[in-house]
Amino acid sequence: MAVWLDIIGSFLFGSLLVLNVLRLNGDMTDQSYRTILEYTAQSGALSVALIVDEDSRKAGYGVTGAAITIADTADIEFLSDLGADGSVDTLRYYLGDLVTTTP
Structure with a gap:
């Protein structure tokens, strides 16, 4: 009888x-996905910020x-004359509508 209790206890444990x-494992996978998505979003925002910064320095x-x-x-x-070719270019940055869902 004690052997059966040991087997059942071992099975439960x-x-x-x-x-x-x-x-x-599931929690680690979920956290990994969240970290990757956060890095991707930050990387995209940084790219946009660098482009806007570079272009705004050339304003005028x-x-x-x-x-x-x-404004x-x-x-x-x-x-601005972005290409330094003598022709004046027009740059426009604007915020669009808020995206609440994805297609």
């Missing part, structure tokens, strides 16, 4: 141990008049 290991380059044509809370437009 082993089952709980396996379930805990599976749960730990090669322009004789007013360089900034539109609003969600919209900016300025003139």
Whole structure:
């Protein structure tokens, strides 16, 4: 009788141990996915920030008049000679509608 109790106890303990290991594996996978998504979002935001920073430093380059044509809370437009070819380019950055769902 004691042998059966030992076998049943070992089976229960082993089952709980396996379930805990599976749960730990699932939690680690979930955290890994979250970390990757967060890094991807930060990397994309950094790329956009660097582009806007580089272009805004060139605002007014090669322009004789007013360089900034539109300046609003969600919209900016300025003139610059980006290609240094003598032609004035118009750059516009604006915020679009808020995206709440993905297709």
